[in-house]
Amino acid sequence: MEYTVQKLAQLAGVSSRTLRYYDQIGILTPARVNSSGYRIYGQKEVDRLQQILFYRELGIALETIKEIMTAPSFDAEKALNEHREQLLKKRKQLDLLITNVEKTIASAEGRMNMSDQEKFEGFKKKMIDENERKYGKEIREKYGEDTVNQSNAKLMNMSQEDYEAVTKLEAEVREALAEAFATGDPAGELAQKAAELHKRWLTYYWTEYSKEAHAGLAQMYVEDERFTAYYDKEQPGMAAFLRDAVHIYTGQK
Amino acid sequence: MEYTVQKLAQLAGVSSRTLRYYDQIGILTPARVNSSGYRIYGQKEVDRLQQILFYRELGIALETIKEIMTAPSFDAEKALNEHREQLLKKRKQLDLLITNVEKTIASAEGRMNMSDQEKFEGFKKKMIDENERKYGKEIREKYGEDTVNQSNAKLMNMSQEDYEAVTKLEAEVREALAEAFATGDPAGELAQKAAELHKRWLTYYWTEYSKEAHAGLAQMYVEDERFTAYYDKEQPGMAAFLRDAVHIYTGQK
DNA sequence: TATTGACCTTTACGTTACGTCAAGGTTTAT
DNA sequence: ATAAACCTTGACGTAACGTAAAGGTCAATA
Known part of the structure; x- marks a missing residue:
């Protein structure tokens, strides 16, 4: 079956302008153009349009769709x-x-x-999902290996005094976190206090502190199961709660 | 609880730019502005933002949302x-x-x-839905009452000959339609033939024919249950099938 | 106390995915 | 043959922000 612009548009529930635009950006070109310049679409184009619409439905940019679909590995x-x-x-x-x-x-x-x-x-879930896809790996690379290594290095040089202080702080974080978790509100006073303690604890390990890095680490607590396991040991969902609290505390996306 | 732009943005999963834009177009203004010009949002604004996001999720334009929410009847x-x-x-x-x-x-x-x-x-369903909301009433007003009345007037003046011809055509339409329905393809040859017969039948009733009006009437077959009942009598879904066939035949949206 | 870094502000131009004319050629139906 | 309904290529408009520039504010740190 062959279609003109309008027929295909009607079939797929899009406008003819959309099809012309898709031709223009090269994401869907007609099978052929007849003697008077009319666009004629065939079976292959119908199927391709369907694929495009699936991607579009998922909120993917046309430029990205084009890249995906024209890749040889598609x-x-x-x-x-x-x-x-x-x-x-x-x-x-x-x-x-x-x-x-x-x-x-x-x-x-x-x-x-x-x-x-x-x-x-x-509402939020969507954004977090996108963030994970976009930055998940990047964050890990940026704040993961590197800072973990730095942390270890710094730990080596700690005095006995420092070590005791850091151990005590760690206990305080866990305690504050458990209390805050019971309220269920990561924006609440208790949770924000826990986030602050967490920050103070962190500064013992990090050579330099930044909100961005703090938020990044908190995100990693949820993404990396080694961390998640540690924080969720007592209460499942604790890692995510801490991340939320820290994200609010740092005001970082 | 009071929030600055970034805190509220973080809470709701939107960007701070979005909140500024919403302030700019007057859809969500902060509770107050502090001495140094910072936007401060309160409880009322949190709830209003939630409402806005619900509307937005449903694909409604911000301008329309604003109208809806500021209407005294809201x-x-x-x-x-x-x-x-x-x-x-x-x-x-x-x-x-x-x-x-x-x-x-x-x-x-x-x-x-x-x-x-x-x-x-x-994919299509969405568009039809929007069309119904947007134009449903308009179509009925435009092609409903008016053309029905015109039809009756013309019928009064029909000759015996015409009357017999139109009755025969009506039977042909129903027959062709039943045959086409069995194929399930409203774009197919049979369905398109049925649509053409339907048009010829229509011209007996209408003083003037236009594709637009034809498509409008077909839409009404689905929307007005009196028509739907008539066409679906033998086969449920027949009215919708005829509409699809006519819409393709006329190439009308 | 001075500085720094993360906030906040307004202004303004850029972007995506089309909608909407305008001006003109083509096909189909009467 | 004339009109209606197609099609074409510009080209400008629009919504809902993203992004960068230029500059104030505020809390924490040296």
Whole structure:
């Protein structure tokens, strides 16, 4: 079956302008152009457009889609399976939002209380996801190996006094964190105090402190299972809670 | 709890630029501005931002959101219930897309066949939904009452001959439609023939024919249950099928 | 106390993915 | 043959920010 711009647009539920734009940026060129300059699309283009729309639905920029699809390693079938997974993820996220709105209704009716944190559950998830994809590896490379090594180096040179102080601080962090965790609010006073203690503890290990690095490390606590295991030992979710508290404390994205 | 731009942005998962922009367009102004010009947000603003994000999630333009929320008739609780419904709709639509991708995988593996129509199931739905919200009423007003009245007037003046011809055409339309419906492809030859017959039948009733009006009427077949009942009598889904066929035939959105 | 670094401000230009004319050629139907 | 409904290529407009520049503010540190 062959389609003109408008027919294909109608079929796919997009505008003809969109198809012309896609031709312009070279992401979807017609099978051929007839003698009077009309764009004619064939079966291959129909399938390609479908693929493009799947990617678009997931919020991926057209430029990126183009790169993905023109890469020699592109595997259409594999892509479809990824689409499926991403769509399922998206549905989970939507479910979070629905839970959120239901909680908000209940809270408006006075049937329950909601922290400010909870009010944005489901919105945020998306951003964190993107951040993880974008920066996850980078953060690890930047703040992971390097600072861990530095930490060790510094630890070697610590005096007995320092060592005792740092051990005591560590206990205080854990204690404050457990107390804060019970409140459930990483923006609360207790959690912010825990974040501050965590910072003071950190400065014993780091040669220099920056909010950015602090936030990066907190993110790593959730991403790297060795850290997660350490913090979640007593209470599952503690690592994530600490990360949230630190991110608010540092005000860092 | 009071928040500076960055803190609120962090809380809600948006950028500080976004908050400044929202202030600029007057959709979310801070509770107050401190002595050095810093924006300070309070509880009311947190809740308002949450509402805005719900609307935004549903793809509504900020300008429209602003109009909705500043209208004197705005009822926050009612809005939340609508959000819930819209989000549930969105989930249904997502399920359609997931079904689509699964079908596509199956078809790529040769386990089943898919029509071009089916390949865009779930993408299109969104547009139709928007069209309905935007133009549904307008179409009904434009092509509904008016053309129905005109039709009646013309019918009154029909000759016996014309009447017989139109009755025969009506039977042909139904026959062609039933045949086409069995193929399941509204873009196919049979369906397009049915659409053409439908047009010829229409011209007996209408003083003037236009593709736009034809497409509008077809849309009404699905929206107005009196029409839907008539066409779906023999086969449920027939009205929608006819609409699709006519929309492709007329190439109209 | 001075400095530094992370905040905050406004101004302003850039970007993405199209929507929307405008001006003109082509195809189809009456 | 004339009109209606296609198609084409510009080209400018728009929404919702991102991003960079230039400069004040504030808390912590040397």
